[in-house]
Every structure is written in C-alpha cells, then in structure tokens.
Amino acid sequence: MRRVIALLGILALVGNLTACGGGEAKADKEQLRVGYQRFGGQSLLKARGLAENATWSLFESGPALTEAFKAGAIDIGQTGEAPPIFAAAGGTKFKIIATSEPVPKGEAVLVKEDRGFTSFKDLKGKKVALNKGSNVNWLLVKLLEANDMKITDIQVQYLKPAEARPAFDNDQVDAWIIWDPYFSLAERPGVKVLADATGLANNREYLLVSPEALKNKPDLVRAYLKVYREVTDWGIANPEERVKILAPELKISEDVARRALARSAQPLAPVDATIGDELQQIANGFTELALIPGKVDVKSLVDPAFSDVLK
16 A cells, blocks of 8 residues: 555655656756846847747846846846946856847936936935946946936945835835836936936846756757847837737836836947957946956956857
C-alpha cells in the first residue's frame, strides 16, 4: 500500500509539472528569460507575441530590473542610461549589446502650475522626487549643472514611481522628475513640464544581457534582437496600430499611450565606442558626485557583437 501511495504521488507531481510547463515540447525547449518594463519596444514585442522561446518578467523600473540580473533571474532586459552604471558599481555582471536613438523628450520635470515655478532654479530648497539610479537621476545631475546648483540646494526625495505619483498629486513634493509612460499618465490640467532633457541628456534605452546568456544562449539572443528590431521598426511605421496594441498591454488609455509613444518611441541602434564614451561620461559624473562608490569602467561593458542585426 505504501508503494502504491508513493507511486500515485509521483504520477501526480509529474502531471503538475507538465501542466505548469505548458507541455513536454515547451518544457524541453530552451527559453530566453526577458525582463521588461511596461513601455517601449519590448512591451510591443510581448503584446504581439512574436518572441519565440521567451518568458517575460515585468519590472517597475530599471534599477529593479538590474537587481534581477544580479540575482541571476533574467537573461536579457532593457533599461535607461543610469541603471547599468549603478548596477555595475554594485558588482552586477552584464554586457550592453544595443541602444536606441536619443529620447530627450521622454523624461521631464513636472510641477503644478499654481505653484508659480518658471524655471528649475525656482526649486531651490524644494522637495524634488525621483527614482534613485534610474535615467532621471542623470537628468537631475545635468539640470543642477546647467543651473549652477548643487544637489544640496534641493531636498531630494528618492521615491519609486508608484510612491512618487501620490506624493506629487497630494503636494507632498514640489516637483517630480519622471519618464514615460508615467510622465504621460501624470499630464493633466494644472500640471506642466518645467523642463525636459533636451540639450541635457540623450536618455537612450539600453539592452543588457547576462554573461551566461551570451555564453550559453547566443543564438536565442541574436534571434530575439532581430525580432525586437523588426517590431520596433514596424511600430514606428504604424503608430496608430501600435497605440491600439500597446494601450491595453500598458493598461493605459489610447490618448495617454499616443502622447507617450509620439515622443519616446525611437529606433534601436548598435552600440560602439561612441556609445561607450557617452556612458562613461555619465558614470564619471556619478562618481564625482559620490552617487556611486568609486570609478566604474562602464565603457568596457559595451559589446558590439550583435551590431550587424541593428544596421
């Protein structure tokens, strides 16, 4: 009887594993574990279901996504310009294999119109919310530099988007530095853009891949990058169809998606020495301000091995 009970238990366990894996064929197939944020080309790719052999993990921000790299939970993922630098400073291993054209209008400083702020200098002594280690962290550095201010001239409030939005709405902070689509979601009567990244930061997207995936799954990485590029190009050529597909995926209205995509969706681009220099300049700036511990050689993390897919 004990043998019969044990055998039934094993059969039940096998049945459960097969159900979770979606069948024997899928369980046997190697998967590329993709980390994505709820916006951009990767969300479009997921929504269209064109990435074969991909499993998806959603993250609220770039810093959260790079933490998943550190934990070995994902193979590939997309972030802004600052998260890779903070991650590298923390010892996370990865390579940067692709970027995008600049997206300077895709991040901005938002304020309430009735507060009377007309320039970033007006925020001296005020509470400014942003996500630490994200792309807007570099925008803050450049805004302070452009206005001859120091970081101690403002009261920085490091808040994740889900925390910053209610703080901004309820006037617990005076300004919010944020990126799309959160930027577009926050735009409404009474809210204005005090400044965006135009002339200050390129605000590119970067595609990161783990060393293990580069070694063990290079064909999957190449195939994913190829279809990612094709879907991104399709979306730019078909903006209205892109909006209708992405709005339900992003759980936002079509008008919000249309506004965000119009300014923030850019073609993918290969990485090269120039991109490495751009990232290194940002890393050096963070080091000088003691926002990261010591110097980080981020330029050495740029890997052009897949650039032929993006030309």
